[in-house]
Amino acid sequence: MSARQVYISGKMVPEQDAKISIFDSAVMLGDTVTESTRTFRHQPFKLERHIERLYKSLKVTRIDAGHTPEEMLGISLEVLEANLPLLGEGDDCWLVHNISRGQSMAGADPTKQLSPATVMIFTMFLNLRDWAQFYTDGCHAVTAMSRAVPSQALDPRVKNRSRMAYTLAEAEVKLVDPQAQGILLDIYGNVAENKGANVFLVSEGEIRTPTTANALSGVSRETIFELAATEGIAVREMDLQVYDLYTADEIFFTSTPYCIMPATRFNGLPVGDGQVGPIVKRLLAAWSRLVEMDIVQQGRDQIAADGSK
Numbered sequence: 205m206s207a208r209q210v211y212i213s214g215k216m217v218p219e220q221d222a223k224i225s226i227f228d229s230a231v232m233l234g235d236t237v238t239e240s241t242r243t244f245r246h247q248p249f250k251l252e253r254h255i256e257r258l259y260k261s262l263k264v265t266r267i268d269a270g271h272t273p274e275e276m277l278g279i280s281l282e283v284l285e286a287n288l289p290l291l292g293e294g295d296d297c298w299l300v301h302n303i304s305r306g307q308s309m310a311g312a313d314p315t316k317q318l319s320p321a322t323v324m325i326f327t328m329f330l331n332l333r334d335w336a337q338f339y340t341d342g343c344h345a346v347t348a349m350s351r352a353v354p355s356q357a358l359d360p361r362v363k364n365r366s367r368m369a370y371t372l373a374e375a376e377v378k379l380v381d382p383q384a385q386g387i388l389l390d391i392y393g394n395v396a397e398n399k400g401a402n403v404f405l406v407s408e409g410e411i412r413t414p415t416t417a418n419a420l421s422g423v424s425r426e427t428i429f430e431l432a433a434t435e436g437i438a439v440r441e442m443d444l445q446v447y448d449l450y451t452a453d454e455i456f457f458t459s460t461p462y463c464i465m466p467a468t469r470f471n472g473l474p475v476g477d478g479q480v481g482p483i484v485k486r487l488l489a490a491w492s493r494l495v496e497m498d499i500v501q502q503g504r505d506q507i508a509a510d511g512s513k
């Protein structure tokens with residue numbers, strides 16, 4: 205099988221030939237903005253929205269990617285195109301952008317970029333195996349002890365790769381239950397987000413989610429707003445506390461790879477009746493119709509394919 209082709213600062217190369225300096229600000233400082241897009245039926249989903257969000261992150265972090273958004277879109281499609289032949293017919297992939305400020309030097313002024321940005325774009329096989337069971341059984345959502353990075357320090361709308369805080373928070377919840385998915389609270393005790401997902405609940409027939417004052421403006425979150433509108437379900441952005449999660453009828457996460465992940469337990473207690481709820485089921489069905497494939501079945505098929513080997 206031919207090697208995966210990745211894009212690094214102007215060149216498309218086999219992945220083993222993609223190298224960055226140990227002095228890159230990605231390594232030295234975790235000074236990198238990022239995007240993750242996925243495909244459905246090998247077609248990128250809302251890639252333009254991801255590129256838009258990427259350019260907002262680049263602007264706020266003062267990183268000059270050296271490309272217009274249109275050029276970035278074109279390069280991204282080339283990377284995807286080059287790697288689609290590696291994908292099985294029923295499978296899909298991520299398309300990831302990591303862009304760092306380039307060379308870093310101790311004491312350097314971050315408003316002056318010392319080199320062109322390091323632009324890294326690659327695809328990854330979308331492995332749904334660890335999430336697939338959650339579509340039908342739901343996951344266990346657990347609050348982390350550590351709090352979300354306060355927006356006063358770093359606005360959560362900047363999608364960045366400085367992930368030490370979120371990695372440690374996720375480790376805390378995995379110590380409670382290896383299968384748990386974390387929910388971070390902000391420094392005021394309001395529900396913020398998961399290390400890689402937005403959090404929603406359903407109460408009184410209404411979908412509720414934190415505002416983007418303490419959470420990323422997720423592309424999947426936005427898709428929930430659109431699907432809920434077509435389904436005639438009200439959505440409200442508001443401050444939510446742990447109490448609201450304990451007393452919710454449904455809880456779910458949204459993120460690019462799995463779209464929607466219901467939680468049927470929260471901090472050890474059942475969510476509603478402890479089953480995946482009707483609103484999540486409606487949203488998953490609506491999302492599947494939108495992308496013209498069965499999102500839940502794709503995960504099941506990957507597991508079934510392992511069993512038949």
Ligand SMILES: Cc1ncc(COP(=O)(O)O)c(C=O)c1O
Pocket residue numbers: 240397398399400401402419420421422423424425458459460461
């Ligand atoms: C911190 C955080 N929140 C939320 C999300 C979900 O965003 P999206 O729906 O755009 O994937 C992500 C995605 O990686 C994330 O990193």
